Amino acid sequence: MSAKPIIAGRGPWQLAFERLRNDRTAIACAVTLVATVLVAIAAPLLALVTGHSPIEQFSEAGLSPTGIPVGPGSTFWLGADGLGRDVLVRIAYGTRVSLLVGVVASTLAVIIGAAVGITAGWFGGAIDNFLSRFMDGVLSLPFLVLALALAALVGPSLGVSIFLIVFFSWASIGRVIRAQTRSIRDREYVQAARALGAGNLRVMLVELLPVVSPTIIVYATLLIPSAIAFEATLSFLGLGVPPPTPTWGNMLADAMAYYKVAWWLLLFPGAALLTVTYTFNVLGDSLRDALDPRHDQTIRSTGGDDE
C-alpha cells in the first residue's frame, strides 16, 4: 500500500460541507432546527409528562372562575388557552403540522419547479415558450383569493393547504432553474454527452441536474419557512387544518379574542413561528454561501453600509 497523500482532494459537496462546518451561524441554525424536530417528535411525551392532551379542555384547572385562562405556572407551563387547553402541548403538536407542511410542500414545489425549469431550459423553443408563459400565469394569480375560493369549495384540510402552497410556489423556482439551465445548456460537457449519444432525458438528469442542484437545495431551504408561514396564514384565516387539531396559525387566531388578558396566547405560538421561519431563512443563506463561494463576498459588499 502506498502512503496516503497529506493533501486530500475534495469534491464540491465536501467543500460546501467544510464551509458549513466553519460557519457558526449555520451551526446555530442546524442545532435550533434539530431541537425543533425533537420537540415535534416528543410532543406525545410532553402530553404524557404534563398529563394534558392537546385537545383536552380543562375548564376547572385551566380557567379562572370568571372564565379567564390561567397564565404560565406549574400546571400549565406556558399557560392555558381560552378553552382551558395546554398551550405548551398545543405548540408542540403544532410543530408537527408546521414541519410536515413546510417540508412536504417545499419538496413537492421544488421537484415540480426543477422538472419544469430544466425541461423548459433544455428544449427551448415552443416548449420553453409554453412552460414559461404558464409559469408567468401562475405567478400572476392572486394567492389569497384563490385560496379562499378553493377552501370554500372543497373544505379546509391539510391536503388542501399543501396543494395551495405547492401550486403557488413551484413557478418561482421553475423560472430560476430554467434561466440557469439555459446558461449551461451549451457548455462543452453537454455537447460531449450528446456526441456520446446521450438522449434528452439522460442529458437533463445526468448533466444538467447535478449542476443546478445547489440552487435547488438553497431554494428548497428558503421555501420551507415561506410554506410554514403560508400554512399559518391559511390556518389563521380558518382555511387550513381544521380545529381542534392545533396549529400555530389557528392558535394565533384563537388568541385574538384573549390577547388583552392572556399575552401568552399570542407570544408563545408567535415566537415558535418566528424562530423556525427565521432559522430556516438564515440557514438558506448560509447554504447558498457554502454551495457557491462566489456569492459570499458579493452579498456582503453590496449589502448596504449599516448591516
Place this chain on the structure above:
Amino acid sequence: MTDEVLVRIKDVVKEFPVKAGSGFGHGKRLLQAVAGVSLEVRRGETLGLVGETGCGKSTLARCVVRLLEIDGGQVLFDDEDLTTAPHAAMLPYRRRMQMVFQDPYGSLNPRRRVGSIIGDPFVIHDIGSAAGRKRQVQDLMALVGLNPEHYNRFPGEFSGGQRQRIGIARAIAVRPEFIVCDEPTSALDVSIQAQILNLLDDLQAELGLSYLFIAHDLSVVRHVSDRVAVMYLGRIMEVAPSESLYASARHPYTRALLSATPVFDPDERREHPEVILTGDPPSPLNPPTGCRFHPRCPRAQARCTAEIPALLPRHADDSGHLAACHFPLSDGEIL
C-alpha cells in the same frame, strides 16, 4: 494508412441566423460559417485542419459529428449518409465517431466524478455489465496515463493536461474508428501539449484511429498530420500532404500562415521572409465576392474579385495537392 475513405464531407454548408441591427423592424440575416466544404478523412490517417479563429473550423467539426445540423451538402461515414438519418439511427454511429474538445475545463461536468464521466459511454451504449464497469474505466484511465486510483475524484482536482486525458479516455471508451480533435492542445501549456499530442499519436497506432485534427497552430498540425487542409472564412483554400504543403504551398494564404510560425534560424528567415497580411479577416456576414481571400491577398487581380477559384491541382501537382487560387505560387517563389 490506407486509401479507403472513412469520412467524406461533401459541399457542407452551415448557416447561423443572426439578428441584424438592434430593436424592432430588423430582419434576420444568415451568417455562413461553413460555405461549401469538401474533405475526406482516410482510414488510419490524421487530417489536420488549420485556420484563424472564426474561420469556421470548429463549426465544421461539430457538423461532422452532427452536434449541429447542416444546411447543405452531406457527411458520409463509411459511405453512410449521416446528415439525414433520424436521431435514433445515429446511436450506432455515435459509437464509431467521437470528439475531443478544446476546453479541458468546460468539457467535463464539474459536479460529476471522473469515474462516472469516463463510464458514460459504457452506460449510454450499454456495453459490459455494471459490475465490471469500474474495472473498464480504470483500464482506460491507465491507458491514457491517469492514476486509476483517482476514479472517485472530481474534475476540479485535476490539472488541465490531466483533464484533457480524461476527455480522451471518454472519447476512446467505445473504441471509435474516428475522432474529431477540436484544438485539443490550444488551452494547455506547451510542455503539456507535447504529452497530449504523443498520447493521441500512441492511441492512433494502438487503436487504429483516424483523426480530424483541428488547430490554429501550424507547427502542432505539422507534427501530427498526414495531410493538412487550410480553411479561410468558411472555405478550404488548400489541401495537401503535410510535406508537400509545408515545402511548396500554392495558396498565398497558406504561405502567409506558414511564414507566421516562428523560425529560429536567421538564414532560414532570409530565405523565407515573413509575409505580413494587411487588414483583418472580413466579416462572414458579408463575405467578399470571388476568392474570399482577395481583399488581403498581395497577388489579387481583377479575376479574383469576380470568379470563385476551384479547389484543383495547380502547376505540376498531383491530385493529392489541391489549391483554390487563380494565381498559385510556384515552388520557391517569394510572395
